[in-house]
Amino acid sequence: MSDTLPFGIDQSLIGSEFDSSTSEPVTAEDIHEYAASLGETYAGYFGANPIAPPTFCMKFRGNRFSHPSIPADAFRRGFDAGKDIHFGVPIRPGDVVHTSNTLHEVYEKTGRSGSMVFVVSRQRMTNQRGETVATIDNRFMLRPKADA
């Protein structure tokens, strides 16, 4: 297997962190507001000590969209190709969520429309106890320039 990935990305960059951030403590009001906005009626999302709906973790997006080694203009020739989310422990009031983003995978494939490069950024979220809140693999499909 080649040491160089599409876009000339060095294989050694796989797994490298390109962004991290830590949230303010989550409040019960934050959770209530989020659950209400979704139309949730489950009692566990409300009250004095609620748990957050699983997708609440999507609020914590970090600061950078993608690894700096991915050419920014490539995103003009692609689209969001979906995400896989593995949920961990629920978020509760008082939790501080730490988010770490790493370059998880870069691979190429061919389809009806030509060559496609997929870039997967992994976003791992943990709480102040080090427990995993969620792991999100954000997948982007980008076009190499020759096919643009």
Add this chain to the structure above:
Amino acid sequence: MILDLHTHSKKSEDSRATVVGYLQWLLKKKDLLPIDGLVLTEHRQFDADSDYRHLEDEYGIRIFKGSEVETDYGHVLVYGVNDAMLARFDFSNVRLNAQELITDVEELGGIAVPCHPGRPTVGLCEHYENKAPLEGVRAVELLNGGSRKGENERVEALVKKYGYGAVGGSDSHLVSFIGICATEFPREVSDEEDLVRALREGGYRAVDFRDRLKGP
């Protein structure tokens, strides 16, 4: 024996189907889909590790393994994958040389079958318009469950012109697509090596079950 020769499980990055999901679906639809077995042809890899024997025993459906690789003539299914092939070719390379693949896989005890030949960019038909035909192709995928209108029809002319054998596969990435196209063999197929023998022997045909699923 009827085998779906082209399927993807969640081992392929663009599939969410589990193998057990496929088996449960086939069991549920057994009156409409008489599939005796399937071949997992994961994209750009060979899954040597997964052991599905307990599922075969539980569901009475054979599970074989192969690969779908990408070449300069489009995508190709590889059956009878072994260590020698994996040493010879980097299955993750999307620019494999198709002629080398066809020739060397054959020599190393397998068989390489171009799939969805009617598909733009990744199908044999388009490449044959601009390049010399490949030598040593025994069969192509005449029926692909993921083809769009006109793509399978395009392959009929190819099969006729070159005298290729014709197989079928669902190309399923979702559970409910399993078995919609398949290949009927004139005999039982016992394992991956025997599948290669059966494909070399000929006498099989591509079968299409999509009309059965449409209902009245």
